[in-house]
Each structure stands twice: as C-alpha cells, then as structure tokens.
Amino acid sequence: MSDQEQADAAEDADEAETEEPAGLADGDFVRIAYTIRTTDDDQVIDTTDESVAEEADIDTEDHEFEPRVITLGAGHVFPSVDEAFIGAEVGDEGVVDVPAEDAFGAYDPDEVETVKADKIPEDSRYPGAQVQIDNQQGYLETIIGGRARVDFNHPLAGEDLEYEYEILEAIDDREEQAAGMLGIYLQEAPEVRIETVTEEEETISEDDDGEEVVETEDVEKDVLYVTATQAMQMNQQWMFQKQQIAQDLMGRLDLDRVVVEEVIEGGGMGGLGGMMGGMGGGGAGDIEDALEDVDVDADEIMDEIDEE
Incomplete structure (x- = not known):
C-alpha cells in the first residue's frame, strides 16, 4: 500500500470514528402507532388504531385513538421496546416480544388476600369489581359471607405481550415535544406554547474596597405555558406529581420554567349580585x-x- 493509500485509509478511519451513530438515540422524540396484545390469547390491551379497538370490542366513545409522541429512554414504553427503538429509523415497523417481567410483572400469589367484606362498598361486592382497600387497588375474586378474596396483582400480571409498532416521524419542535410528554402523563395533550421572556437578574459582588456591588443584567428564559383543562385538574397523577412532571419537562426540553394557566370560560354578569352579597x-x-x-x-x- 502506497503512502497516499495509507493516508486515505487513516482519514476514512478517523471519519468513521467521529461519525454520529445512525438511527434514533436515547432522548429522541418520536411519534409512533402501536397495538399491544397478550401473547396467549391475542387480546388487545392498548392501541392507537380505532378500527383495531372496534374489532376488539373496546369502548371507543371516551378515548382518543391517534399516534403518540414518546421520548426514548424516558420510560414511556416497556424497556424491551425502548431497546428496539434505539438505532431504528423513521418508517421502521415490527413486533417486540415483551416478557411478563418486563411488562406488568410476574403474578404473585401472595398478593391475593382475604379481607373482611365490610371493607368493600355494597355496590362493589361482586366478582371482578375493582376495589380499593387500605390504599391498595385490587379486584374482587370471591365473596362468601363476611369474607372476601381480593387480588392485588395488576390485571395483566404474568402476561407476556406483543408490541406491534410503526415509527412514523421524529419530533423536533419543542412545543410538540412538550405536548407529547404531557399527553403521556395525562392521556390527552393539552394546549401549550413556549415563549422566550427577558427578566432582570441581580448579581452581588464586592469591589476593591470590599463593598457590596449590586448589578443587574437582562437574562432570556424559555418558559412553557400549559393551558389547564378540567380533565387535567382532576387527573390524580397530575395532582400528586405535577412537580416531578414539570422538572422532567424542564430537564428534557431545556426550559427554565413551567407555567400552568387556568382558563375560566363563561359570559354575562349574572354572578355579580351573589359576589357582593355572599362572598365576604x-x-x-x-x-x-x-x-x-x-x-x-x-x-x-x-x-x-x-x-x-
């Protein structure tokens, strides 16, 4: 090999080392269509396709069936599905086998307990009823006399799953990314916007004489504004984890602040009389x-x- 050929080969090797890995990477946002079925009996448990839901006799009235935006590596999908998406390309489709341990966990017989029947509301005392006892969610198996057997396992515990997917597009717009992330938590994507605002910030330093010097400077900050819906305000995950959700949004989208705006709609002046007479x-x-x-x-x- 000539000196020139050796130089060219070395240059190609350097380029290969510096070349970014192909395909999707951890932290990327993608829009996907999917259907999840149980392996044993082919039961549809979740889908973004309304026609698939209708064929499976799933109630479609109160659900939105459309592709979802997820973040790779954020726990938005099962770990084995996350692994399949890393390195994949937009347009790829396939099926991932998800073992029970990687999905909703193995079935634990110790999670089936006998409790007093009076802990269960009368209108929920039938097999299959969803009940909550001592802050635990479970399903009533049987009830005999004053005793009831309640299964606190997840309904899909022990079930192996098949995750059928298609990667539709990569999402680069931060507002779409924010709406998609919130949609994961809230089951529906609220209206959002991102604005860059300028704020004054003070810095305190000391001069040569040891005196404090206060200086102000203009700092630009990216703020995510979220329009709160009634469903969002009633969502338990949002109610109890809004701080963590906001921190996740700021960390992944490089935001400085999240502002949730409550919108009250209506018209007329009919309520003013009550306000003057009945609100202090x-x-x-x-x-x-x-x-x-x-x-x-x-x-x-x-x-x-x-x-x-």
Whole structure:
C-alpha cells in the first residue's frame, strides 16, 4: 500500500470514528402507532388504531385513538421496546416480544388476600369489581359471607405481550415535544406554547474596597405555558406529581420554567349580585367604594341606606 493509500485509509478511519451513530438515540422524540396484545390469547390491551379497538370490542366513545409522541429512554414504553427503538429509523415497523417481567410483572400469589367484606362498598361486592382497600387497588375474586378474596396483582400480571409498532416521524419542535410528554402523563395533550421572556437578574459582588456591588443584567428564559383543562385538574397523577412532571419537562426540553394557566370560560354578569352579597363583601364600605366610580352622590345614597 502506497503512502497516499495509507493516508486515505487513516482519514476514512478517523471519519468513521467521529461519525454520529445512525438511527434514533436515547432522548429522541418520536411519534409512533402501536397495538399491544397478550401473547396467549391475542387480546388487545392498548392501541392507537380505532378500527383495531372496534374489532376488539373496546369502548371507543371516551378515548382518543391517534399516534403518540414518546421520548426514548424516558420510560414511556416497556424497556424491551425502548431497546428496539434505539438505532431504528423513521418508517421502521415490527413486533417486540415483551416478557411478563418486563411488562406488568410476574403474578404473585401472595398478593391475593382475604379481607373482611365490610371493607368493600355494597355496590362493589361482586366478582371482578375493582376495589380499593387500605390504599391498595385490587379486584374482587370471591365473596362468601363476611369474607372476601381480593387480588392485588395488576390485571395483566404474568402476561407476556406483543408490541406491534410503526415509527412514523421524529419530533423536533419543542412545543410538540412538550405536548407529547404531557399527553403521556395525562392521556390527552393539552394546549401549550413556549415563549422566550427577558427578566432582570441581580448579581452581588464586592469591589476593591470590599463593598457590596449590586448589578443587574437582562437574562432570556424559555418558559412553557400549559393551558389547564378540567380533565387535567382532576387527573390524580397530575395532582400528586405535577412537580416531578414539570422538572422532567424542564430537564428534557431545556426550559427554565413551567407555567400552568387556568382558563375560566363563561359570559354575562349574572354572578355579580351573589359576589357582593355572599362572598365576604356586601357591607356599606364596599358599596361606598363602588359608588365612587360612578356619577352619583355617594354620601346621599349612603344616608338613605343608614335610614332604612
């Protein structure tokens, strides 16, 4: 091999080392379509395809069937599915076998307990009812006399699964990424927007004489604004984990702040009378203050009120 050929080979090797790995990587956002079935009996347990849900006799009335945005490596899919997506390309499709231990866990007979029947509401005392006992979610197996057997295993514990998927597109827009992440937690994606705001920040330092010097500078910050829906406000995961969810959003999307905006819609002035009379106001001082804004003699009206 000539010197030139050796130099070319070395250059090619250097390029290969510095070349970024092909395919999707940990932290990438992708939109996927999927259907999850049990391996043993081919039962559909989750899908983004409405026609598949209808064929499986799944109630479609209160569900949105559309592809989901997920983040690779964030625990949004089963670990074995995550592994299949790393290095894959947009457009890839396939089926991943998910063992029970990698899905909803192995079935544990010790999680089936006998409890007093009076711990279960009367309208839930039938086999298959979902019950909550001592902050544990379970399913009623049998109830005889004053005793009930409750299975606290996940309903799909011990089930091997098949995860059929298609990777539709990579998501680079941060607003779409944010909506997609929130959709994972909330089962529906709320309206979001990201704005860059300029804020003044103070820094304190010491001069040569040891005196404190306060300086201000303009700092740009990226803020995610989330429009809170009624369903979001009632969502238990959001209610109890909003701080962790916000931290996850800020960390993955390089945001400085998350602001949740509550929107109250409606019209008319019908509620003002109740406000003046029933929400801690309604005294003479409130009326007098209100009358200062209109062209009437406030003192005269207040005298008439006192006379009554």
